[in-house]
Amino acid sequence: MIDSSINSQAILGFLGRALSFELSAVQQYTALAKLMEARGMKSASDKFREEAGEEMQHVERIIGRMLALGGAPNASNLRATHLDGSLPELMQYCKRFENEIVGFYTQAVRHCVTTKDDDNRIFFEELLKEEQVHAECFESWWQQTASN
Ligand SMILES: [Fe+2]
Ligand SMILES: [Fe+2]
Incomplete structure (x- = not known):
């Protein structure tokens, strides 16, 4: 394992970026939930x-x-919400956003593998798996909606 204090700083860097992604996702999906509610799409x-x-x-x-x-x-780098377009278009946007997060967690896992940091590797791998499921969910929801 490399110098643990240097690696802690690197991990805190990844966690900071992860927090910005996750809070952006909370903001995005909460806004879409309210928007769909206002349109009567329960x-x-x-x-x-x-x-x-x-x-x-x-x-x-x-x-x-x-x-x-x-x-x-200290997340200050939130992404602006994307609210324009039809429901299928918004689902596609969300899928792309989830895939971007998947790419980010893949980098975080790779860093942990390189630094032999098993504890943080497992932490990021779990998030990675869950975001892959989110991306797949948006894809299958989109396919069901598009085929109706
Ligand atoms: Fe997430
Ligand atoms: Fe997600």
């Missing part, structure tokens, strides 16, 4: 609200790990 609204809840659990896990490493959460 099942779409419920689906986005459920997604927002899962992202909020990721936020909690990341903040917990930051505090455990002696860091303080």
Whole structure:
């Protein structure tokens, strides 16, 4: 393992970027839940609200790990919400966003493999797996909607 304090700083860097992604996802999906509710589209609204809840659990896990490493959460780099387009177009946007997060967690896992940091590798691998499921969910939801 490389110098642990240097690696803690690197891990805090990954966690900080992860927090910005996850809070952006909470903001995005909560806004879409409210938008769909206003349009009377209850099942779409419920689906986005459920997604927002899962992202909020990721936020909690990341903040917990930051505090455990002696860091303080300070996300200031949130992405603007994307609310334009039809429901299928919004699903595609969400899928692309999830894939971007998958790419980011893949990098974080690779860093942990390189530094032989098994504990943080497992932490990021779990998030990676869950984001892959999110991307697949948006894809299958889009396919069901597009075929109707
Ligand atoms: Fe997430
Ligand atoms: Fe996600």
